[in-house]
Amino acid sequence: MPQTVKTRRVFYIPGYDPIHPRRYRELYRKEGAAQGDISGYEVALKPKQTKGAYGWRVEGSIEGGETVADVEVLVWSDIVQDSMDLGVWATYQQMVITAWRYIGSGALWRLMRLRKGPVVAALYPVVFLVVQLLLALLVAAGIGWLISLWLPAWVGLLGLGVVPPMLHWFKKQDNKILAYYLMHDYSYSASTRGSNPPELEERMSEFAARIAEVLEGDADEVLVVGHSSGAHLAVSVISDLIRAGKVKPGGPVLSFLSLGQVVPMVSFLPEARRLRADLRYLCQKEELTWVDVTAPGDGCAFALCDPVSVTGVAPDEGKLWPLVLSAAFTQTLSPERWAELRWKFFRLHFQYLCAFDNPGDYDYFKITAGPVTLGQRFEGRHPSASRIEAPVNKFTSVTQ
Structure with missing residues (x-):
């Protein structure tokens, strides 16, 4: 596959996590080196060279290509800390x-x-x-x-x-x-029956403004990664960007990778009209590629549940996304590693950001620091045959 990405901007939206975002840099550094040793490539971390609250630069030598990716953590840990106080x-x-x-x-x-x-x-x-x-x-x-x-x-x-x-x-x-x-x-x-608290809506607007600024630049790909509850925040942020016309032809390719999503925990609540509207909207948009990765071994995620379909807001026609894939922990982790992690539920929930002993076609470091876009990497890939699409949500009303 020819190299199409030399520069990438990655925006990582964490889940409900009160810990300082430096943990994500250290996780990337440690696990990226481990995956590189296993898979035969290199990812080298450098200090942050862009705006934003927190981030780092990655220089990747993967699949015969040389890339530079600037990773930025979109921080809402302060909101989490306040809610836990x-x-x-x-x-x-x-x-x-x-x-x-x-x-x-x-x-x-x-x-x-x-x-x-x-x-x-x-x-x-x-x-x-x-x-x-x-x-x-x-x-x-x-x-x-x-x-x-x-x-x-x-x-x-x-x-x-x-x-x-x-x-x-x-x-x-x-x-x-x-x-x-x-x-x-x-x-x-x-506490809000599924609607976003005001302070969170304000922060999401700041996230959208920051991504919109980068979409005006010359990066080859802008990749938004939403982990856990950060996935449903990303759905709304990206929907707002597209509605506002911030994703323009000829600009950077926009990609969305949702990992270990727990979307139904919110979208099934009665007042989650904004999220349900955004799910319905985003699943039809050609302006992006959306790949959703979960694993049945992750007991904290709604594994292989298509978040749009199970929420009951999939359109009758025109649904494009997400492409639902399995990280298949029982296959991509060695038997020894799986035995070690199997009952460490919280650690397994972060495995998507870590190295795999027997990596399949999902590799977090190839996606974030490799030489092709998310869409190209999974072009022609069929969704997981065991995905769940049956609509079971009682509440399907959306904001107009």
Whole structure:
């Protein structure tokens, strides 16, 4: 395949992640070197040489071509951090509201018809938070019983005083359990019943403006990568760009790579009209190539679920995207590596950004630093035969 890309601009939109974006640079550096050793190519990281909050340059020597890619992280971790800045009791209140939003709307049962893995992941923080509360109450009851052996029974109620410090202690251990983190993640969209909070809409407008600026430049390809919940942000950002006429003939090729997407967790909520409209719009546009990569081994993603079709907004005719592909972890990771990672669900959710022992046609580093566009790389590729397209969403209304 002849080289068509010498310069590329990559915009990476993270998922709901409060950690500094430098982690993505270090992940790219480490895993890119590992994949290069396995596959016989080179990706060298250099300091950022463009505008933007955070990024790096990649010089790739891949498939006989030499490329330069400037990667920029579109940061919203500050919004994530603010949304997580809640006390213990506020988190329990958040848990009840989130559970009701998904159960009361019927979204939970419909999501389970797609993939049970991400629904189990959503229930995980609920179970752990409830267990932590029950353990604290059990200890309080035991202390109260001991007190009541020597003092009047009502004095035993003082045992309840142990509940707040125990719950605060559990919260301090959450870097190991991630119950609070996941609870905040799922509640962020549920709190607005699927519509984007104002601060997020404002940040997405900034993302669109930044990408639009680069689309005016001379890069051969502008590649937007949306990981996890960053995928549904990217859907709306790119839709806004195309609607505004920012993707012009003769300009850079626009490509969109969604990885480990959890789109249905939002699009199945009643007020997600904006996202549903953008899904319906983007799937018909010839101005871009959209490839969606997931893997059944990723229990946190809606693996091989076509986000447009399952949401129930696919048009009767004219649907072009996304091309749904599987990263097939059980085949692309060695048996030893798969055994090591199989139960590390959060780590597997990031495998799309990492090296594979037995890479198939999906290779993150070839896509971001290789000599051809996303569309050319997967030209003629058939979608995964096991993809899920059945529309199961109850809410299909869109913004006009």
